Amino acid sequence: MTALLARGLTRGFDHPDGRVEVLRGVDLDVAAGEVVTVSGRSGSGKSALFALLCGFDKPDSGTVEVCGAPLAAIPAWADCAVLPQALGLAQELTLAENIALPLVLSGRRGEVADRVRDLMAELGIDALADRYPPEVSYGQQQRAALARAVAIRPRVLLADEPTAHLDHASVQAVLGLVRRTAGEGAAVLVATHHDEVHRIADRGLTLTNGRISAR
Incomplete structure (x- = not known):
């Protein structure tokens, strides 16, 4: 099942020397359980691109859907992390407390203690729980920010570098958590320059001149 679907995404930004077109009709799909x-x-x-996919920014044109629903209809702290x-x-x-925040905001306080403890231990930061x-x-x-993102067991995870x-x-711990998150059914999209990340992915894409192609 396609969990993340983007069609025809365009985005440009005004510059003193003229408008810069950054994305030129990007089509993208990521299936549940897949790392791309x-x-x-x-x-x-x-x-x-990631800002458009998670709703931090709006495209000049094009659409984004998460699990068949328009991105704007997805509840905060629910399906897309x-x-x-x-x-x-x-x-x-x-x-x-940062890692617990999505669980608290989504009304799942009963999961906080175990989920936060397990994630911090998996990522090797359990000794830092009380640090700011x-x-x-x-x-x-x-x-810690990755643990916060996956704490709610999202259906889509977008990870930028x-x-x-x-x-x-630490890289190995992060990659293990990324693969496990996909194994639990999430669609995972990762922006990266690192070969180690590409090796654990199901497939790779390249963004060049505002367009997506197979890596």
Whole structure:
């Protein structure tokens, strides 16, 4: 079943030298249980594409559907989760509280303790549960943000460069969680430059000149 579907996505931005067309009719589909990577040079539009797919931005034209429903109809903190490059952790909350936040907001408080503990242990940050984001490294914050994204067991996970800033052991933990999330039925789309991520994917795509092609 196709869990994430995009058709004809276009997006441009005004610039002093004229309008820059970043995405030029992108078509994309990711099935439930599938890991798909998107590569492309810096500035190719990967982050712009992810912003459209998760609803952070709106396309100039085109549509996005999650599990057959328009993206705008998807409840917050429910079906579509995102790990952005700008992590967006709440600075006034501990790492454990940040990870718990989607569960709390979706009314699933009974799952918080076990789910947060298990995810932090899997990603090697369980000793940092009571630390605040400014008190830990960027890589540790990144792993906490991934745990926050998957805490609700989303049907779609969008991860933008999830292995940047990580050492080898941490990369392996992240990749294991990404594959397990897909194994639980999520459609996973990962923007990456890392060969290790491509190796655990079911297929790869490349974004070039605003268009998607097979890698």
